[in-house]
Amino acid sequence: MKDPLVRLRESMLATGYTLDGVRERLGDVAATALSREELVPALRATRDGDPLGTLIRLWWLGVPVEPPPGLPVAELAAAGLLAAADGGQVVAAVHLQPWETGGYVVSDRKVRPGDPALRADHVVGAGGASANLAQLVSRRPVRRALDLGTGCGVQVLHLADRAEEIVATDVNPRALELARLSWALSGIEGVDAREGSLFEPVAGELFDLVVSNPPFVISPRGRFTYRESGLRGDDFCRDLVRQAPRLLNPGGTCQLLANWLHVEGEDWRDRVGGWLAGTGCDGWAVQRDVQDPAEYVELWLRDAAEQGTARYGELYDDWLGWFEAENVTGVGFGWISMHDSGSLDPVVRVEEYGGRVELPVGGYVDEVLAAIGRAHRLTGAELLAARLRLAGGVVEERIGPPGAEDPSTIMLRQTRGLGRTARAGMVEAALAGVCDGDYPLAPLLSAIADLTGESAADLLEKAPDSLRALIAEGFFHISTG
Template sequence: MNDLPIRLRELLLETGYTIDGVRARLGDVAAGALAREETVPALRATADGDPLGTLIRLWWLGVPVDGRAVPAGPAGPSVEELAAAGLVRAEDGRVTSTVHLQPWETGGHLVSDRKVRPGDPALRPDHVVGAGGASANLAQLASRRPAGRALDLGTGCGVQVLHLDGRAEEITATDVNPRALELARLSWAISGIDGVDARQGSLFEPVQGDRFDLVVSNPPFVISPAGRFTYRESGLRADDFCRELVRRAPRHLAPGGTCHLLANWLHVAGEDWRDRVGGWLTGTGCDGWAVQRDVQDPAEYVELWLRDAAEQGTPRHRELYDDWLAWFEAENVTGVGFGWITLNDSGSLDPVVRVEEYALPVELPVGGYVDRVLEAVTTAHRLTDAELLDARLALADGVVEERIGPPGAEDPARIVLRQTAGLCRSVRVGTVEAALAGVCDGDYPLGPLLAAIAELTGEDPSDLGAKAPAALRPLIAEGFFHISTG
């Protein structure tokens, strides 16, 4: 394509075909509807035939436009050049895109196969999906620390590379689907990114022997009876692909390296899902943190992915739905969990694994503080009781206290510590923990502070000192307190 991607990028930016430009052009109502995959308000909002409206219709909405209205700019690619490159189809004065070209929040652009909507032809098996909510979630999760070498495993249309660019010195991207790599390269070129080492293959096969400071993956995690689409299903049984991804990742982490991935896992009758996912992490030699952000029953899950492929209302819908549910029933599946997993090669001989369910809103990006979360979890686990009593504890920034009880009551019925930043957790605490929250600022060891609290409350100092570590350890792990090193 020579310099066509560069000239196309210049045209897109000049026309205002960016995230902010599209939102402003559409307005809140049409933009909100488009986020729900409803196109009618956006079509109405772009009916004037202006340059930006025409690009939105052509590249995002995927409807034919008048060839004379397609902007080219002083040096932008012509319709003929776009057609020769296979990006559009021109016929009888009308131009139709053959790909989906979307602006992304990094300021770059992504090329994928056209969005599939009800009534469209069935997806091709090697369909390359565009960026969406899962892509954004992974980008928000990844650590913001600079990285020497980074790996985007299962790059798809190349979205994570747009986020890694400028943060990592070297970027490798893999995918099992050669068409995905083809479109990803185009995404990077239009976004002004070069030097990405793109390799084809499944799991970690393309990077055997390589180690990375940062690994990110939005893998084909969908759990189904058969792998019909490479972008979402691996073909491995049940949730084995995610399990294998977790187990193999540590072999490709440099010392101190981190892996972030999205995953689905089964909820099976008679089994605690925490044991299932925790079993994936145990034995990796890495510190691990797995969070279930959502869970769906089998019917909800099947409906989600049938909608994803625009298969609702098609002749095969009932058959696909029934077969999928029958398979779940045979596997004793009661639900499917969605969430994220982080592994860190800390080098510790005593790796820590935390598996939890947390569905409440959190401060974004999680990557801005995910390293502190992992540090808190490991610190709480590894400190002995004696070390904790000698440590100088400090209340974390952004923690507030709420006291709840009848008006005028001498003592509150409930005391709650609440985080106003980060994961925004809340926890009910006792009077001792609340008292510590009010006085610990990192200047004094915990032991003398507990002794002073014991004197005020009339408790036995020895008993309080013996009980406090068990009560405080979860509060440290969850980020309400931290160990001061200043």
Template sequence: MNDLLDRLRGILLDTGYTIDGVRERLGAVAAAALSREETVPALRATAGDDPLGLLIRLWWLGAPVPARAAPVGLPVAELAAAGLVAVEDDLVTAAVHLQPWESGGYVVSDRKVRPGDPALRPDHVVGAGGASANLAQLASRRPVGRALDLGTGCGVQVLHLAGRAAEITATDVNPRALELARIGWALSGIEGIDAREGSLFEPVEGERFDLIVSNPPFVISPAGRFTYRESGFSADGFCRDLVRLAPRHLSSGGTCHLLANWLHVRGEDWRDRVGGWLTGTGCDGWVVQRDVQDPAQYVELWLRDAAEQGTPRYRGLYDEWLGWFEAEGVTGVGFGWITLHDSGSLDPVVRVEEYGGQVELPVGEYVDEVLGAVAVAHRMSDAALLASRPVLAAGVLEERIGPPGAEDPARIVLRQTRGLRRSVRVGTVEAALAGVCDGDYPLGPLLDAIAELTGEDPSDLRERAPQALRPLIAEGFFHISTG
């Protein structure tokens, strides 16, 4: 098998079946149509018997290709014996979806389901998509010793971890997922992955890791129909348990990044619900709700995901799901990121927020700074803050808004052009500090100078300023230097 996959990898690379090669061949129109589940433009763009077009039709689009036209050296008979293709009447049809990935390498999964296709098998292995990319963008980029990909699915996170983790363990409850993931890793030239079968942290009981990532089966439904997206746990209990158990498997200084769904329940603040998952973990935490859908939107999304639209069972499944949400008092479902960091502090801090704005990618390049800023803003005493030397973060701009000719602006806004790209309305003192904080002077004397210019009482300003600055430090507008 390994020899077969080595030869197949060589053919894929030689024919240009890479992410750049596929994008160039398809073009913008066909690529956009595929995002809408329309394949006709892509089939037209890959018409003919050239090797790259044939491989795209076979592996990406799932269309049969003539065996006689197969690229030179493609071991069709061996691939059929390995269960990767089927051959009938001189036509070769892919039994799996084989796609090049953004980071390099290849991802192998079950074929993409489209409207009109047969119903999914319960152990269906979904390919890499938007959620996979989101998690890969979120995870910290710092090198680590041991990494765990919990719920690896088709194994795409391993492709991102391989360049920065000395040891990688990947787990999944679905043995078919591990089988296809191993094929993808081999095609990507990645060796030495410790793949284990089991749910949650059972396969790694008693072990600790420097980095844990998980794109878990977070879909919330009345019944677990598909292992790739539903855990069978009640409501959002799987994500809750994942958060609560993760710290037991983090090394000192370790970090866990995961995607999750959570319920919005009538009479309950979702921040309290999800924040409660992190309470008692002993870790610093950062929860970001990136999107929220009403119950009907949510049900429609996941019925489309399984190509249920237009089938006889669609209305019944839709009604059952909505009825279950109604019985549970659900008003919406949130989606977002959860990050845990074992900082070793006896005073862990958890930030829970809603933020749907566009961010600089990858978040993993600066996620450690985000966690550090939240911790500093929470833990630093007023005296220590007044003695520190704040620095305005790179890329922060000031906007002044008001009537033309007015002596004072009606509103002052600080706006980040990098990182999370937040914006915040500030007062004149914070705006003045933004203009002078370069790390050369402690905050206390700067406030005294501002008080002299504005006519405020210096003692009063020193007392008020730390509380006003903490949110700006936590959100990355100011960095703190204690030197």
């Protein structure tokens, strides 16, 4: 007889319990409401009792249902997925959701207002942070990958098609238990799951890729293992950034999510840049969002379904008081990527960017890291000898009064990748129009000097510094062909 998890997976696929199937079955209104944790539209959309609607109610909405035909109830109950309910019905003991990879993610049931308090070893499901990390991680095939703090195991679903060997760790035994269910229901075999804190389970080992969606939440004390480390402030994220590169093979990459404090009298860029300095890796940190202390506290009290409880005001006040004592003015959230380039002169770039980006970032993140390092390390003479080409998707925008002979502002804008914009002078704009990788930079600059009446010597001296930022930000590539 087939394994009950295999039978369940086959049943869900046959019924259409997939991400696309659920979206189509619910419709836009109910699906959007569900993303806000509002269940009523989804309950209305699934009240007919059809097979797909029943599975949505059972596994996603968490309400009792009549057991669908063919569901191996006894076996799934023994595996910890189902529990008995009144009237011969069954109710899910876990939250089981289809994921964008085509697999499934098993976690503890979502806690909503009015539910009992979270258990200390609660295993949170895949959400926005999980999706953000999955979009960031390099698509480059690797031999060994590590998912540090795997939680419900969702990152492994993304790594399975590009890593020959995957190790997944977590300090929470229950997380590993549910992660194994996620992998089994997704048809993923051979994951080496290990219990332990931080780097202990992989001491002395090296990997080509390390990913982590760590317990980055900053709070007065650690209450829930899935989101808080118990270390002071943002020390956990700092230590993770400083120590993770020790796990990398030459040429390896580490990519993770992090929170960091904004402290009165301190530039957050210096704080995060200080974490990256001394790692021996090229580093790229991007702040995607920043919240004031009250917003941050409200977000994570909602996350634990503590709004409206008797302790809400007390917890809120205690958290804000702690932030005040630490002189915290805000909390930043973002990405951190590190690459062991082997350079004796590693480069660190820290920036704030909240704009829309082309997804997945992992499709071009290796190029971003390479460009940052290359722009920093090229000498002026090497840059003048290099052959530049304009990156694909870069357009020019000229702004000025109607009828004016010359624009007051020239902007270069990326329509692909990170979608950056940069102000350009006449020289940079002229280069953007002619550099196609055929000629070295020096003769192009000399020709531009002849056309503009500038001194060629001055232009050759100044241009390398002005072009470095445009190369680092991906507006120009250095041709290697």
